[in-house]
Amino acid sequence: MKHSPRFLSIVNRVKQHIKETDVATVKKMLDAKENFHLIDVREQSELDKGHLPNAIHLSKGLIECNIEKTLTDTSEKMVLYCGGGFRSALAAYNLQLMGYENVISMDGGFRGWHEAGYEITSKDKED
Numbered sequence: 001m002k003h004s005p006r007f008l009s010i011v012n013r014v015k016q017h018i019k020e021t022d023v024a025t026v027k028k029m030l031d032a033k034e035n036f037h038l039i040d041v042r043e044q045s046e047l048d049k050g051h052l053p054n055a056i057h058l059s060k061g062l063i064e065c066n067i068e069k070t071l072t073d074t075s076e077k078m079v080l081y082c083g084g085g086f087r088s089a090l091a092a093y094n095l096q097l098m099g100y101e102n103v104i105s106m107d108g109g110f111r112g113w114h115e116a117g118y119e120i121t122s123k124d125k126e127d
Helices: 005-015 023-031 063-070 086-097 109-115
Strands: 019-022 037-040 078-081 103-107
Touching (some): 023 078, 086 103
């Protein structure tokens, strides 16, 4: 996907102020059963095509409104992901502004996870 220069400019500025990790590290965290919340910030239509195992869905458009209903402890570790790592970076930045202290954006996002051949969960598999 080709993003607009202004959007990329915002993302690049935000990325200077957040923590990021990569797909392989998140996979290791999941395999080691580390204690963290994995949050999918993509739109419902994207989620319907598949998501990472055990991910919580809080779309980028509503995460700031709904995060406190899901995670009340602002010190809990969370990893956010989107399609490629841009929307999750923006969401991570906003959550930090809200006082969440341990927010990480997964660079590479769902695309990187899928390209690495890691497990994808879909509605069909959950039923």
